[in-house]
Amino acid sequence: MTTIKPRVLLTNPIHFELQSSLASRCELLLAPDPGFATIRRLAADVDAIVVRAQLPPDLFDHTPRLRAVVRHGVGLDMIPVEAATARGIPVANLPGSNTQTVVEYCLAAMLHLRRGVATLDATLRSDGWAAARPLADGGRELAGGTCGIVGVGAIGARLATVCTALGMNVLGLTRRPASLPAGVQAVDKQGLFSRSDVVVLCCPLTEQTRGLVDAATVASMKPGALLVNVSRGPVIDTEAVLRALREGRLGGAALDVHDRQPLAGTEAVFDAPNVLLTPHVAGISDTSMRAMSEAAIATLFALLRGERPPNVVNAEVFSQDLLRPALMVPTGAPEPGHG
Known part of the structure; x- marks a missing residue:
């Protein structure tokens, strides 16, 4: 052939x-x-x-x-x-294939929201040393806090390892509790959201996870807690999250995924306080x-x-009989960039 x-x-x-x-x-x-x-x-x-x-x-x-x-x-x-x-x-x-990149994004987002390094930099440049230095007083360490991970697959498991190494307690919400890494405590949804200082969503979008983080769930979160979403936009009730941010009930949110993509720039998330917005790039490097x-x-x-x-x-x-016939295609790949 x-x-x-x-x-x-x-x-x-x-x-x-x-x-x-x-x-x-x-x-x-x-x-x-x-x-x-x-x-x-x-x-x-x-x-x-x-x-x-x-x-x-x-x-x-x-x-x-x-x-x-x-x-x-x-x-x-x-x-x-x-x-x-x-x-x-x-x-x-x-x-x-992108596990490590997503985990590093989550860590970067958590540090951004807790330490405000970008704000410190911008304030120092615009308003000077005296204005910037006191802002550090509001920063908080991740160590000693609790990270709740929704969806403890490859990404969630790797993130759990990183958080444990940082001195955090880790809670996990998963369909397969027996597969949780050592040191991760299996909890139900209510327990995870009410006990976590940081909640990271890295579950797939399914009919079971669509709208998982609704207004009642957001209301159950600890005052000042952080929410990081690298799952899909429809997993959260965006308006409920924004309302909690405006009212000061949440400490911040990192939203890499959104209800409708791409964002047009006019959405309400652009006016909400303490929000890190990125254009669905957690897995891209x-x-x-x-x-x-x-x-x-x-x-x-x-x-x-x-x-x-x-x-x-x-x-x-x-x-199945419907499987289409195979093709005789090349088996070897040329070196990248030489094609």
Whole structure:
């Protein structure tokens, strides 16, 4: 069988060196925008999609050639997995590929909110030493406090280790309490939110977690507590969080994910006090982008060859008659940047 170059769609760019490498091995399409109409049009005649944007819920009704979908990351809420399974299309994600980057973001956010280093810097520059130095009096150490982690998977477990090393007590809310790392106490939702000085949300968005942090939950949090959301925007009731910040009941919030993305700049979060806003970048660094892109390419070509990598999330498709024939595609990858 003659080796062919598959046709691959990127919903968004991947690491620039790995994107060049991928382009040497396939016919590469890069969506000019992540709109549903654009993705539907481009996906109609491709063999594979690398996903970094929300896919239309009906996409797989219009992709007769599609053989593989790879999430460039971990969260699967961007992909209608059940619809893919019904069409015999394997879907894979990249568990663990950005764990360290997200954990470092959480730590940076916690330190930012507790120590106000950026505010100290800005005040020193604008108003001088005498104005800036007293601001440090309001800072608080993380050590001795309690961090509550909602969703103790790869990210939550690594974060728990870091927090323990900093001298924090760690509580965990998870569906699998037996899998909690040593030193992490399993608690229910009420116990976690009422006892934690810092709550970090790193759970997936599901029907069970949508609206998990509602007004009553926010009201149960300790006065001055922090909330860090690296999960998904709809996991929290944003207005309830903003109201608690305005009333001084919460000490601060770091929001990397939002109800609607991208933010337009006019949303109420921009006027709330003690909020760190970032544009869904907790899992993005040069290091993690390279790792995710390498893993996405390797997984993509494995699926196209008809192989079953361990990170396939709907492995049942391999026992279905709907699974589309494998392609004879290259097995070796050129060096990044040499494609």
